Amino acid sequence: MRRTLAPSLLDLVGSTPLVELPRLSPKPSVRLYAKLEGQNPTGSLKDRVAKAMIASAEASGELEPGRRLLEPTSGNTGISLALVAKLRGYPLTCVMPASVTEERPRLLQLYGAEIVESPAEEGSNGAVRLALELAERDPGWFMPFQYANEANPRAHYEGTGAEIAADLERVDVLVAGLGTGGTLMGAGERLRESFPELVVAAAEPLPGDEVMGLRSLSDGYVPPVLDVSKLDRKLLVSNEESVAGVRLLLEREGVFGGVSSGAVVHAARRLADELDEGVVVCVLADGGWKYLSAGFWDADDVDAAMERSVWW
């Protein structure tokens, strides 16, 4: 239960609401639910991950007081780490692609974090590569590194997944966005324990050409946290479909989600359509606030307006 009086903002991480989305289900026999992760203290599900990664590094003795933190992020993890770092007394530097919406660096700076920009055209892979290089060069950094940190999926096993399992008597499909893979691995594993026939489905962004500029395919990156063999479905969602999902969520249910939430809803409706009856749960990672500055809301060509940025 969410407490009304908390000793610290960190005690308000998790225990997010689960809400039914009856107007978005393609058929009455399939019930669609959304876990509103935007209601975490900094507005995204990454609060769970940041809190867990820092707590686990402190507990193991790996992270000493006052040590400098470094993390590659497209935004949400950085903002969550900025809150945790502030309250726990660590200076934070985030490596972020130059191609993110302006709210993210702005918020990070307001929280007091430093930002190192990675090349826009290298997308998230570029931020990961640069952060790994910086950490290699200077052992003074402590890098939680969400892409390989077991505390990331564990936060979703113990939190997100356990909360959904406690709230629902049946879950047939879990849909979440694919970033590090932490939500899908952790919440997927926990829910599969309660519902053995569960289908774990990833919604994956189709990146714009402009942010895919790897030198060769061998520069690709599969996060160590992610085990694709544990996914039952992996659906590609275009920017245009994601934004259509964001609009649908807002128009029909009044839920103001971020771009990946739109993608998750798009994938969830496709999967719900394949079922005769059942329960589909969507994890909506954040709210739409950090995307208000983006040009896609009133663009004639949504895909073209989104081509040059990393969205999630």
Add this chain to the structure above:
Amino acid sequence: MAAIRIPPTLRAEVGGVRQLEAHGETVADVLDDLVERHPALGPQLLADGELAPFVNVFVGGEDIRTLDGTETAVRNGDSLILLPAMAGGA
């Protein structure tokens, strides 16, 4: 006949085009046909005869690794998308 979307990383190997066509009843057949026409793609797409680990192939918008792998059926008019494995935004 399937349409195949080529990621920017591989366009130099195919003369700069964004989309190509190839024949085959499975993903393996389609990729073989593609590599036969554009041999420079071979070392990028395949490793020991298997799909290289950093290459994702989508048929009808779904990753073949959660379908039937390279044995996934390709119907006439299907679209294939080749993508590099990328760190998700997070």
